[in-house]
Each structure stands twice: as C-alpha cells, then as structure tokens.
Amino acid sequence: MLTSNLARGVRLTSHKAILHQTRSATTTSQPQKYKVLVVGGGSAGLAVARQVYDRFKAAGKSLGDGDIGIVDGAETHYYQPGWTLVGSGLRRKADFARPLKSLIPGNISLISENVRSFSPSSSSITTASGRDIAYEILVVAAGIQTNFDAIKGLPAALDDPSSGVSTIYSYKTCDKVWTDIENLKSGNAVFTQPPGVIKCAGAPQKIMWMAWDRFRRTGRGGIKVDFYTGMPSMFSVKKYSDALNVLRQDRGVGGHFGHELVSIDVANRQATFKKAEDKSTINVDYSLLHVTPPMGPLNVFKGSPIADAAGWVLVNQATLQHTKFSNVFAIGDCSSLPTSKTAAAITAQAPVLTENLFSFVDTGKVAGAKYDGYTSCPLLTGYGELMLAEFKYGLEPKESFSEIFDQAKPNRFFYHLKKDAFPYAYWHYMVNGQWFGAQGFSRPNFD
Numbered sequence: 001m002l003t004s005n006l007a008r009g010v011r012l013t014s015h016k017a018i019l020h021q022t023r024s025a026t027t028t029s030q031p032q033k034y035k036v037l038v039v040g041g042g043s044a045g046l047a048v049a050r051q052v053y054d055r056f057k058a059a060g061k062s063l064g065d066g067d068i069g070i071v072d073g074a075e076t077h078y079y080q081p082g083w084t085l086v087g088s089g090l091r092r093k094a095d096f097a098r099p100l101k102s103l104i105p106g107n108i109s110l111i112s113e114n115v116r117s118f119s120p121s122s123s124s125i126t127t128a129s130g131r132d133i134a135y136e137i138l139v140v141a142a143g144i145q146t147n148f149d150a151i152k153g154l155p156a157a158l159d160d161p162s163s164g165v166s167t168i169y170s171y172k173t174c175d176k177v178w179t180d181i182e183n184l185k186s187g188n189a190v191f192t193q194p195p196g197v198i199k200c201a202g203a204p205q206k207i208m209w210m211a212w213d214r215f216r217r218t219g220r221g222g223i224k225v226d227f228y229t230g231m232p233s234m235f236s237v238k239k240y241s242d243a244l245n246v247l248r249q250d251r252g253v254g255g256h257f258g259h260e261l262v263s264i265d266v267a268n269r270q271a272t273f274k275k276a277e278d279k280s281t282i283n284v285d286y287s288l289l290h291v292t293p294p295m296g297p298l299n300v301f302k303g304s305p306i307a308d309a310a311g312w313v314l315v316n317q318a319t320l321q322h323t324k325f326s327n328v329f330a331i332g333d334c335s336s337l338p339t340s341k342t343a344a345a346i347t348a349q350a351p352v353l354t355e356n357l358f359s360f361v362d363t364g365k366v367a368g369a370k371y372d373g374y375t376s377c378p379l380l381t382g383y384g385e386l387m388l389a390e391f392k393y394g395l396e397p398k399e400s401f402s403e404i405f406d407q408a409k410p411n412r413f414f415y416h417l418k419k420d421a422f423p424y425a426y427w428h429y430m431v432n433g434q435w436f437g438a439q440g441f442s443r444p445n446f447d
Contacts, residue, residue: 032131032132032133032134033133033134033135033136034066034067034068034069034109034133034134034135034136035063035067035068035135035136035137035361036049036052036063036067036068036069036135036136036137036139036357037068037069037071037125037133037135037137037138037139038068038069038070038071038139038141039070039071039072039115039125039138039139039140039141039142040070040071040072040140040141040142040143040332040334041070041071041072041074041077041100041103041104041110042072042077042141042142042143042332043079043080043332043343043346043426043430043431044141044143044331044332044333044346044349044350045070045072045139045141045142045332046070046077046103046104046430046431046433047346047347047350047430047431047433047435048139048141048331048350048353048354048433049068049070049104049108049139049433050105050108050431050432050433050434051350051351051354051433051443052068052139052354052357052358053068053107053108053433054433055354055355055358056358059358059362061362063107064107065106065107066107066108066109068107068108068109069108069109069110069111069133069135070104070108070109070110070111071111071113071114071115071125071127071133072100072110072111072112072113072114073112073113073114073128074100075099075100075112076097076098076099076100076171077097077098077099077100077103077431078096078097078171079096079097079423079426079427080096080199080343081200081342081343081378081418081422081423081426082095082096082423083096083168083169083170083171083174084168084174084203084206084207084210084380085418085419085423086168086174086175086177086178087166087168087174087175087177087178087181087207087210088178088207088210088214088380088383089178089181089182089214090419091419091423093171093174093175095423096171096423097171098427103431111127111133113127113128113129113131114127114128114300115127115128115142115300116128116130116300117300117304118138118300118304118305118306119305120138120305120306120322120324120325120327120328121305121325122134123135123136123138123327125138135327136327136361137327137328137329137357137360137361138325138327138328138329139328139329139330139331139353139357140306140313140328140329140330140331140334140335141330141331141332141334142298142300142301142334143298143332143333143334144197144198144199144295144296144297144298144333144334144341145295145296145297145298145299146169146170146199146293146295147293147294147295147296148170148293150293150294151261151262151263151264151291151293151294152262152263152264153263153264153265153266154264154291154293156266157264157266157289157291158170158172158173158176158291160266161176163266164180164184164266164269164286164287164288164289165180165264165266165289165290165291166179166180166288166289166290166291167290167291167292167293168203168207168290169199169203169292169293177207177290180288180290181210181211181214181215181288182214184215184220184223184287184288185220186220186222186223186287187223187224187286187287187288188223188224188226188284188285188286188287188288189208189211189212189215189223189224189225189226189286189287189288189290190226190228190271190284190286190288190289190290191204191205191207191208191211191225191226191227191228191290192204192227192228192229192259192261192271192289192290192291192292193205193227193228193229193230193231193292194230194260194261194292194293194294194295195230195231195260195276195294196230196294196295196296197295197296197341198292198294198295198341199295199333199341199342200340200341200342200377201231201235201236201340201341201377202235202377202378202379202389203292204227204229204290204292205227205234205244205379206379206380206381207290207380208225208227208253208290209247209379209380209381209382210380210382210383211225211288211290212225212251212253212382213381213382213383214383217383223287224254225251225252225253225254226253226254226255226256226284227248227253227254227255227256228256228259228261228271228273228284229255229256229257229258229259230258230259230260230261230276231257231258232257232258232276233245233257234248234255235377235379235389236340236395237389237391237395237396237397238395239397239408240377240379240387240389240408242408243387243408243409244379244387247381256273258275258276258277259273259274259275259276259282260273260274260275260276261273261291262274262281264289264291269285269286269287270283270284270285270286271283271284271286271289272284296310296311297310297311297312297334298311298334301313301334305324305325306322306324306325306328306330308336312334312335312336313328313330313334313335313336314330314336315329315330315335315336315337317336317337317338317371317373317393318370318371318372319352319356319366319369319370319371320335320337320349320352320353320356320371321356321360321366326360327360329353329356329357331346331349331350331353332345332346332349337349337371337373338373338393339373339374339375339392339393340375340377340391342375342376342377343426343430344374344375344376344377344378344390344437345374345375345376347430347435347436347437347438347439348371348372348374348375348436348437348438349371350433350436351369351436351439351443351444351446352369352370352371352444352446353371355367355369355446356369367446368446369444369446372392372393372398373391373392373393373394374390374391374392374398374437374438375390375391375392376388376389376390376391376437376438377389377390378414378417378418378422379410380415380418381410382410383415384412384415385410385411385412385414385415386410386411386412386414386415386417386418387407387408387409387410387414388400388401388405388407388414388417389407390407390438400438401414429441
C-alpha cells in the first residue's frame with residue numbers, strides 16, 4: 001500500500017510539474033498585471049498601498065489578494081527620520097530598520113526588483129531583470145536619490161573611521177556621527193547643507209544643534225560651531241527662519257549662507273566651498289565635518305515620459321494625479337509637489353491620493369480630495385527641546401498646536417513627539433496605513 005501511494009504521488013507530482021511548465025510557457029508572452037502597482041516600498045509606498053486596500057474594502061469593493069503589488073528591490077526598510085536620533089546618541093540605529101518583507105501583508109504582493117523603465121502608454125513597467133509588469137493604476141512612490149559622489153572626496157571620507165567626516169543621511173554612517181561628536185575635544189565643527197531640494201530640509205541643522213548642546217553639556221563649549229549652507233537663510237519659512245537665526249546668534253554659531261560644499265581634503269582636514277554670489281571658492285579647516293550631500297530625482301526618471309525636465313514625476317499639486325497619464329499617481333519625495341520632502345508630508349498626501357485613486361477607478365474621475373501642501377519639520381534644537389515647524393503651500397504656517405504654544409519656540413513636549421511618539425506611530429500605524437499625521441488615527445473626510 002505504501003509503495004503504491006508513493007508511486008501515485010510521484011506520478012501526480014510529475015503531472016503537476018508538467019502542467020506548471022505548460023502554464024508558464026503560455027503566459028510568458030503576456031506581462032503580469034496588477035490592478036494597483038506601487039513603485040517603491042518606502043514610507044510613501046507602504047502607507048498608500050495599505051490605505052488603498054483598506055479604502056476599497058470599506059466601500060464593499062474589496063481587492064483580491066495580490067491585486068496590489070509593490071515593486072522594490074530593497075531588502076531593508078528604514079525609518080529615516082530616526083537617523084538624527086542615532087546621530088544624537090538617543091537611539092540605536094537598529095531601532096530604525098526592519099526587513100521590508102515583514103512590513104507587507106499577505107494580501108499585497110512584493111516584487112523584489114527595481115524598475116528599469118516606465119511605459120505609461122502601454123500601462124506597464126520593466127524591471128531591472130527585463131521583466132514586464134502591467135497595471136491598471138500606477139502609484140509612483142520611489143523616493144529621492146542621495147548623491148554622495150557629487151562631492152569630491154566624500155565617499156572615501158565617510159568610509160574612513162578617522163576622517164572626522166560623517167552624515168546622518170545614511171544608515172551606514174548615522175552612528176559615526178555620534179562617535180565623531182563624542183570624540184571631538186576641541187577645534188572646529190562644521191555642518192553643511194547643499195542648495196536645492198533635499199530630504200527634510202531642517203535635518204542638517206538639527207544635528208548641528210544637538211552637537212552644540214552636547215558640547216556645552218560636557219564641558220566642551222570652546223568648540224567652534226559653524227553652519228555652511230547653500231541656502232540664503234536658516235529655513236524656507238520666514239517665521240521659523242527668523243527664530244532659528246536668533247537662536248544661532250545667541251548661541252554663537254557661525255552662519256555662512258550661499259556656500260556649497262564641493263570637495264573634502266581629509267589629509268589636510270579642509271573643506272572647499274563654492275560661494276553663490278561670485279562662484280569663488282574658499283577653504284575651511286575642520287575638526288569635525290557633518291555633510292548633507294546634494295540630492296535629486298532617481299536616475300530612472302531622467303528622460304522618462306512620466307517625469308518633468310528635472311526628473312520629478314509630474315503630478316497635479318492638489319490631486320496627485322499625473323498631468324498627462326490619468327491612471328498614474330505619485331506621492332512623496334519623487335513627485336513634483338512643491339513642498340518639503342518629509343514623512344509628515346506623506347501622511348497628508350496618502351489619504352488624498354487614496355481617495356482620488358478610488359474615485360478614478362470607481363467613476364473614471366478623481367474625487368474632490370485636495371492636498372494643500374502640508375508638511376512638517378520637527379527641528380531639534382537641543383536635548384529636551386524642539387521647534388515644530390508646520391506649513392503648507394506658499395510657505396505659510398499651518399500649525400497644529402498654535403492655540404497652546406508658539407511653535408517658533410522650542411519646547412519639551414515637541415521634543416518627545418519627535419523622540420518617542422513619532423517612531424512608535426510610524427512602526428505601529430503609518431506603515432500599516434493607519435496614521436494620518438495631523439489627523440491622528442482618523443482618516444480625513446473629503447465629502
């Protein structure tokens with residue numbers, strides 16, 4: 001009996017294998033297709049994929065298992081706002097990394113590849129391996145590219161443990177920032193910010209303020225701290241910029257505006273900056289150098305039919321729908337939305353995109369959901385204090401606590417939001433599509 005069953009099992013297994021091979025052969029000529037395909041498994045991609053699934057389910061029009069796919073070749077997902085906390089010695093960097101697969105539920109498919117090209121006219125993408133994947137709706141949430149190579153000498157300096165050069169803009173080096181801050185006994189601590197668009201434009205000075213405070217608290221107040229920024233002011237929103245500039249002056253921090261870092265000479269501990277006003281260069285001696293690299297659109301978007309001339313995915317700034325291809329949406333850092341690129345912005349964008357995508361599938365038109373440009377930058381100004389900048393399109397403040405606090409003044413409550421509340425909300429709710437930023441746990445009503 002055992003032999004007979006075993007033989008029958010072998011025949012059945014062989015039959016299934018042949019059947020599977022036949023099915024594979026007949027389907028390879030046709031690209032795999034998803035109802036909703038999300039490019040990018042970062043903060044925006046995870047949040048919007050879950051919200052889209054939940055929105056259809058709530059309407060009684062549930063999508064099937066595997067109808068939503070996320071395309072991303074990364075193995076690890078990072079909570080990048082946490083890297084400032086690591087550089088400040090407040091948290092371990094392992095707290096801010098999880099396997100990407102562990103964050104994606106079984107009803108959503110993960111395609112572990114990166115995209116090589118977009119073909120919106122045929123509603124398909126091609127992956128790095130040459131695989132074609134079709135979609136009914138495409139959501140582009142691919143993030144922004146950090147260009148370490150754009151500064152001569154930077155990659156080698158970051159790899160050198162004795163260089164005194166570090167950055168919070170990399171998981172690999174965010175803990176090196178803390179090591180360099182702790183090891184510095186005297187000299188010049190230089191902090192940089194490039195001109196143009198970067199992730200969280202306040203972060204380059206967040207780590208500077210934390211270093212300044214750490215030096216002061218540990219008897220190293222003689223260390224000279226300087227901020228070299230390619231921007232014309234401390235911050236883009238005047239209310240907060242003015243307050244930060246007063247803080248800078250009160251604390252004796254040097255402010256050098258219109259200065260772009262172009263190269264690093266580790267052997268001589270010198271940083272070279274190009275001045276915006278006349279394009280001349282100056283050399284600055286450093287003992288510690290914290291670098292914010294220039295950033296920009298991913299290479300895959302350059303020359304793509306879904307991107308503008310600069311390489312940003314071109315969408316309507318209110319609806320997040322592509323201006324040319326109606327079944328394409330974009331969210332977060334990769335988009336052309338004229339607002340700061342932060343996780344807080346994504347919390348406001350995701351429900352708008354979700355509602356408009358649902359309406360487009362249901363009726364062929366987007367709903368009345370509109371994004372007003374809301375974003376937030378929790379600006380650490382020292383241990384136990386934080387200035388909470390919140391604003392919208394037009395660089396106008398849009399504050400959540402203005403009736404209680406002057407948000408241009410740092411306080412401890414805001415500090416604990418950044419240090420404790422936001423990381424918890426991110427891992428437990430935002431990546432699950434259940435956190436709506438200023439709205440908390442309540443999905444916005446767009447009626």
